[in-house]
Amino acid sequence: MTERLLVADDDEDIRAYLEITLSLAGYDVVLARDGVEAMELALASPPDLVVLDIMMPRMDGLEVLRRLREDVRTSHLPVLLVTARVQREDTLEGLAAGADDYVTKPFDPDVLIARIEAALRRAGQERARNPLTGLPGNERILTELAARLDADHDLALLYLDLDNFKPFNDHYGFLRGDEALRALAKLLVEVVADHQPVADEDAVFVGHVGGDDFVLMCPPGYAEPIAGQVCARFDGLVPELYDPADRTARGIEVADRRGVPQRFGLLTLSVGIATTDQREFAHPGEVVTVATEMKRYCKARTTPGSAYQVDRRLGEDDGVDLEVDLP
Numbered sequence: 569m570t571e572r573l574l575v576a577d578d579d580e581d582i583r584a585y586l587e588i589t590l591s592l593a594g595y596d597v598v599l600a601r602d603g604v605e606a607m608e609l610a611l612a613s614p615p616d617l618v619v620l621d622i623m624m625p626r627m628d629g630l631e632v633l634r635r636l637r638e639d640v641r642t643s644h645l646p647v648l649l650v651t652a653r654v655q656r657e658d659t660l661e662g663l664a665a666g667a668d669d670y671v672t673k674p675f676d677p678d679v680l681i682a683r684i685e686a687a688l689r690r691a692g693q694e695r696a697r698n699p700l701t702g703l704p705g706n707e708r709i710l711t712e713l714a715a716r717l718d719a720d721h722d723l724a725l726l727y728l729d730l731d732n733f734k735p736f737n738d739h740y741g742f743l744r745g746d747e748a749l750r751a752l753a754k755l756l757v758e759v760v761a762d763h764q765p766v767a768d769e770d771a772v773f774v775g776h777v778g779g780d781d782f783v784l785m786c787p788p789g790y791a792e793p794i795a796g797q798v799c800a801r802f803d804g805l806v807p808e809l810y811d812p813a814d815r816t817a818r819g820i821e822v823a824d825r826r827g828v829p830q831r832f833g834l835l836t837l838s839v840g841i842a843t844t845d846q847r848e849f850a851h852p853g854e855v856v857t858v859a860t861e862m863k864r865y866c867k868a869r870t871t872p873g874s875a876y877q878v879d880r881r882l883g884e885d886d887g888v889d890l891e892v893d894l895p
Contacts, residue, residue: 571688572596576606576632577621577650582673586619589677590684603627607635610642617688618647622662630662637666644694646687650675698776700746701753709775709783713852716785724791724843726876727859728756728798730780731867735822735832736809748809748835749780752802756782759797763790783859788843792878795839799874806835838866839876846879 573595575586580601587597598615600606604626610618618636620629629649636642649662649670662670668687671680696708704712716723730752737745753776760772763786772794773785786794807815814820819833840863842855849855858879866877 570594570596571616572598573617573619573684574598574600574606574609574615575619576600576603576624576629577619578602578624579621582621589680593681593684595684603629603632606632610636610645611639614642614645616645617684617691618645619650619684620647620667621650623652630665633662633665633667644691646691648680648683648687698778701750701776703753703757703774703776703782705775706777709777710852712773712775712785713855717849717852717855722788722844723849723855724786724788724841724845725855725859726784726786726791726795727840727842727856727863728752728782728784729838729840729863729867731836731838731874732832733780733835735820735830736835739820739822740811744809749776751805751809752782752837755801755805756784756798759794759801760784762797763794788845791841791843792876795841795876799837799839799876802835802837803873809835833872836872837874837876838863838869839874840864840866841876841878843879846882 573590575583575590575597576599577583577586578601583599583601587599590597598609600609603620603624606618606620606624607627609615618632620632622629624632633647633649636645636647646668647666649667650673651662651670652673668690669683671683693704693708696705697703698705713725730748733745733748736748753774756774760774764772771787772790775783775785777783784794784798810820819831821829821831824830840859840861842849842858842862847858849858862877862879866875869875
């Protein structure tokens with residue numbers, strides 16, 4: 569789908585130049601003659617990106633930017649400021665107010681288009697993130713997994729699931745449940761940073777599928793060290809998520825649907841791991857299937873604490889139902 573840009577500038581010649589330049593680059597361009605018109609057009613039909621001149625009559629670009637950021641309908645829009653070279657302080661003020669980037673007049677059209685493309689790309693990545701944890705969400709996870717398989721990269725997929733999360737959520741409420749999920753997300757990011765090689769900053773990937781399900785992708789040799797560290801660190805932090813009495817008792821009591829009290833231990837992690845060391849995968853669904861099966865096997869354990877299970881079988885298996893939607 570063609571991306572739509574809103575361009576606001578009070579100079580007729582610049583508006584015409586930008587319309588031609590951006591239209592030739594493949595964008596659908598909507599023009600505004602001043603800040604007031606820019607706000608009206610943005611609110612009536614939010615574009616994919618806004619290009620704002622700072623110096624405009626009736627309402628300047630900085631005020632437009634502030635109002636865009638304050639309105640829930642437009643707060644997420646990427647905004648590119650167009651400034652004169654002498655407006656350094658205005659540029660800094662605009663960036664502080666939430667502008668994504670800027671270009672100076674007179675501007676190189678190739679530079680302008682490159683900055684627009686970069687801002688749109690960043691905005692797309694943000695939309696693909698889980699709103700609770702800020703980690704890449706399901707769409708981005710599947711894209712990353714498919715890209716690694718297509719490139720024939722050696723791959724390990726770690727599928728992480730919180731045990732006893734529902735009773736924890738029922739007992740403490742969803743705000744405390746969200747706190748637990750954010751704590752796990754933070755831990756995963758820290759562990760990834762510990763294992764991310766300097767030579768390849770994208771070797772280890774972490775994402776949040778949704779709910780209490782997370783994934784990690786990494787080279788196979790990293791899988792068990794990462795899983796072991798994640799499990800150990802999570803077991804170390806999880807008592808702090810409980811009230812003192814429950815922490816001492818090492819669990820909580822929650823009534824089932826019939827009102828009968830049931831005892832649940834502290835939160836733990838079950839991690840299922842599938843790797844290309846054991847088999848070849850033709851499709852992302854196959855990797856997720858094996859990792860999911862290993863995760864379910866791990867959840868059936870009777871030993872205390874978090875744990876992981878690596879698929880060490882060779883060849884095909886019967887598979888299991890997927891817990892995420894795949895294309």
